[in-house]
Amino acid sequence: MQPIDLLIEARWVVPVEPHGVVFEHHAVAVDGGRIVALLPVADARARYVPRERVVLDEHALIPGLVNAHTHNPMTLMRGLADDLPLMRWLQEHIWPAEAKAIGPEFVRDGIELAVAEMLRGGTTCCSENYFFPDVQAATYRRLGFRAMVGLPIIEFPSAWAATRDEYFDRGLAVHDEFRGEPLLGTSFAPHAPYTVSDESFERIRLLSDQLDLPVHLHLHETAHEVEDAKRERGARPFARMQSLGIVNDHLIAVHMTQLTDAEIAACAEAGVAVVHCPESNLKLASGFCPAEKLRRAGVKLAIGTDGCASNNDLDMFGEMRTAALLAKAVAEDASALDAASALRAATLGGAFALGWSERVGSIEAGKQADLAAVRLDDIETQPLYNVVSQLVYVTGRQQVSDVWIAGARKLRDRVLPDVDLGEVREKARRWRERIAGAA
Incomplete structure (x- = not known):
C-alpha cells in the first residue's frame, strides 16, 4: 500500500472536469500538495495509507x-x-x-x-x-x-x-x-x-x-x-x-x-x-x-x-x-x-x-489540491435531488466546512486555524473609525 499525506473521503465529489459529473462515495488522494487520484472510497482504502484521513459523510467536495x-x-x-x-x-x-x-x-x-x-x-x-x-x-x-x-x-x-x-x-x-x-x-x-x-x-x-x-x-x-x-x-x-x-x-x-x-x-x-x-x-x-x-x-x-x-x-x-x-x-x-x-x-x-488551468480549477490527478467541502445535510438543502443544482441555487457559503490550498488545510470544521479572527475584527473596527472620521 502506498503512503500519502491525505485522503479525503466524501459522499459526493464534483470534479468539474468531466463537465457536470458527480461521483458518489469517492475519495481524493493527496500527496505533496497535489491530487494523486480520484477513485471510489473502497479502492482508495485498499491502495493508500494516509497520514491523515478526513471523512465527509454528508458533504460535496468541489474544487476551490x-x-x-x-x-x-x-x-x-x-x-x-x-x-x-x-x-x-x-x-x-x-x-x-x-x-x-x-x-x-x-x-x-x-x-x-x-x-x-x-x-x-x-x-x-x-x-x-x-x-x-x-x-x-x-x-x-x-x-x-x-x-x-x-x-x-x-x-x-x-x-x-x-x-x-x-x-x-x-x-x-x-x-x-x-x-x-x-x-x-x-x-x-x-x-x-x-x-x-x-x-x-x-x-x-x-x-x-x-x-x-x-x-x-x-x-x-x-x-x-x-x-x-x-x-x-x-x-x-x-x-x-x-x-x-x-x-x-x-x-x-x-x-x-x-x-x-x-x-x-x-x-x-x-x-x-x-x-x-x-x-x-x-x-x-x-x-x-x-x-x-x-x-x-x-x-x-x-x-x-x-x-x-x-x-x-x-x-x-x-x-x-x-x-x-x-x-x-x-x-x-x-x-x-x-x-x-x-x-x-x-x-x-x-x-x-x-492561465492556471493546468494547476487548479478541477479535481484531477496532477493538479494542486485546492478543495472545498460543502455540507449538504442542512435543513435548507433538503431534499436533495441534484448535487450540482443544489450547490448553485440553494447552498450558502456558511455551509462550507473545510478548505485546502495545495493540500494544506486552511479551514477545519468552520474554524480558521491560521487566523486570529479577534485581531482581524479589531483592525477592521479601527479602519472604520479612521475612514468614517476622514469622510
Missing part, C-alpha cells in the same frame, strides 16, 4: 472557487458609499477615501480580512487588482492563499507611484521579487481604457508578450464609458484595444456589459477571458454581461465578485447563483448558464482566465 476579479483591500470600505452610480461613487467617495487611507497597512489589513472571508466561503484563489502589489503579494504569501496579483497602471499619481515610468518600474520589480512563489502570480492591471493612455497600453502589450503575463482590465463596464469613448476618440473601447494589440489570449476583460455580436466573436477568436461580476454590475446599475452568448460562442467565462465597496461581499456561492439567474433573464432562456456551467465558470473558468 476562483474569484477572478476583486479589489480585496477595499474590503475595509464595505458599505462606505452605497446606492450611487459608478462614476459618482468612484469620483466623489471611493477615490477621495482611498487618498486619505491607502498605504501598506491598509492593503495588508484589508487582505487579511478578505482572506478570512474568502476561505470561509470556499474560495481558494483570487485575481487581485489594487495598489501596493508588493504588500499584497507578501500578505497572500504569509497567509498561504493563492493569488494573481495585479501590477497597477494608471495615468494619475497615487500613494503607490507618481509617474507612468514609476508604475512600470515598481510593478516589474514586484514581478521579479515574487515570480518563484508557488501560490502567486502577477498580471498587468491597467485600470480602464479611460484612465490609461495608448502609450501605456503599447508598453503593456510588449511586456505582456515578453513575460507571458495576463492583462487584467476593466472594459466596457457601462454604456456611459462606451459612449464617452465614441465621442472623444471616435471608437468603442474594445476597438481601441484591438488596434493596440491588447485583444489576445492574455486579456482578462472584466465586466463587459456592453458587447456587440461581432465583439463577442472577436473575443472567442482571440482567446480573451471575460470575468462576469453580476452583483457589482447590478448594484452600480452598470448593465448586463451577455454571459450565455459569451459561453455559447466559446469565450472563456469566469466569475468575480469585484470589491466589497461595490458588492458588498466576497461570496462566490451568491455570485454563482446570481450569475446563473441573471443569464437566464438576459438571454430570455431558462436553460441559459445551467448549474454545471455556472460552477465551471466559478472554478475552472477562473483558472483558465488566469
Whole structure:
C-alpha cells in the first residue's frame, strides 16, 4: 500500500472536469500538495495509507472557487458609499477615501480580512487588482492563499507611484521579487481604457508578450464609458484595444456589459477571458454581461465578485447563483448558464482566465489540491435531488466546512486555524473609525 499525506473521503465529489459529473462515495488522494487520484472510497482504502484521513459523510467536495476579479483591500470600505452610480461613487467617495487611507497597512489589513472571508466561503484563489502589489503579494504569501496579483497602471499619481515610468518600474520589480512563489502570480492591471493612455497600453502589450503575463482590465463596464469613448476618440473601447494589440489570449476583460455580436466573436477568436461580476454590475446599475452568448460562442467565462465597496461581499456561492439567474433573464432562456456551467465558470473558468488551468480549477490527478467541502445535510438543502443544482441555487457559503490550498488545510470544521479572527475584527473596527472620521 502506498503512503500519502491525505485522503479525503466524501459522499459526493464534483470534479468539474468531466463537465457536470458527480461521483458518489469517492475519495481524493493527496500527496505533496497535489491530487494523486480520484477513485471510489473502497479502492482508495485498499491502495493508500494516509497520514491523515478526513471523512465527509454528508458533504460535496468541489474544487476551490476562483474569484477572478476583486479589489480585496477595499474590503475595509464595505458599505462606505452605497446606492450611487459608478462614476459618482468612484469620483466623489471611493477615490477621495482611498487618498486619505491607502498605504501598506491598509492593503495588508484589508487582505487579511478578505482572506478570512474568502476561505470561509470556499474560495481558494483570487485575481487581485489594487495598489501596493508588493504588500499584497507578501500578505497572500504569509497567509498561504493563492493569488494573481495585479501590477497597477494608471495615468494619475497615487500613494503607490507618481509617474507612468514609476508604475512600470515598481510593478516589474514586484514581478521579479515574487515570480518563484508557488501560490502567486502577477498580471498587468491597467485600470480602464479611460484612465490609461495608448502609450501605456503599447508598453503593456510588449511586456505582456515578453513575460507571458495576463492583462487584467476593466472594459466596457457601462454604456456611459462606451459612449464617452465614441465621442472623444471616435471608437468603442474594445476597438481601441484591438488596434493596440491588447485583444489576445492574455486579456482578462472584466465586466463587459456592453458587447456587440461581432465583439463577442472577436473575443472567442482571440482567446480573451471575460470575468462576469453580476452583483457589482447590478448594484452600480452598470448593465448586463451577455454571459450565455459569451459561453455559447466559446469565450472563456469566469466569475468575480469585484470589491466589497461595490458588492458588498466576497461570496462566490451568491455570485454563482446570481450569475446563473441573471443569464437566464438576459438571454430570455431558462436553460441559459445551467448549474454545471455556472460552477465551471466559478472554478475552472477562473483558472483558465488566469492561465492556471493546468494547476487548479478541477479535481484531477496532477493538479494542486485546492478543495472545498460543502455540507449538504442542512435543513435548507433538503431534499436533495441534484448535487450540482443544489450547490448553485440553494447552498450558502456558511455551509462550507473545510478548505485546502495545495493540500494544506486552511479551514477545519468552520474554524480558521491560521487566523486570529479577534485581531482581524479589531483592525477592521479601527479602519472604520479612521475612514468614517476622514469622510
